[in-house]
Amino acid sequence: MRRLRRHDSIDDMFDQMQKMVNQLQDGKGLGTNIPVDIEEENGTYKITADLPGVQKDEIDLTADKHEINITAESTAEIEEENEKYFRKERTSRTFQRTLSWPTQVDPETINAEYQDGVLTISAEKDEEEGKNIEIQ
8 A cells, every 4th residue: 555645636545545445355455364373381282263253164174293274265245225225245255374383293183173253273292203312
């Protein structure tokens, strides 16, 4: 987005405002990257991802011992009618994020829950990744 100057016309200002609105509707202005928090406690990694407005069945989650891929596609339809107008809008948003686990995890322990727009994924560290060796 560019900054408007005093000598720019009103039409130019409205054009810039329309571009901003279009970017927001396309998801470009908001960013379709999923915000996440990653933490580790007692040998278990926990990823918390915010997916507001997305239904559980719209989320696709794949993971292995090295990384996890979160994809969500959300669609909504608004229909409004009264004696003066009729409005019908459809929106579609796609979110995608691939994360590497901080260290290798045991794929059998990967678990996911979704509640109130928050996806929580947990996995235990793979203990066979390495070990401390005592120096003699």
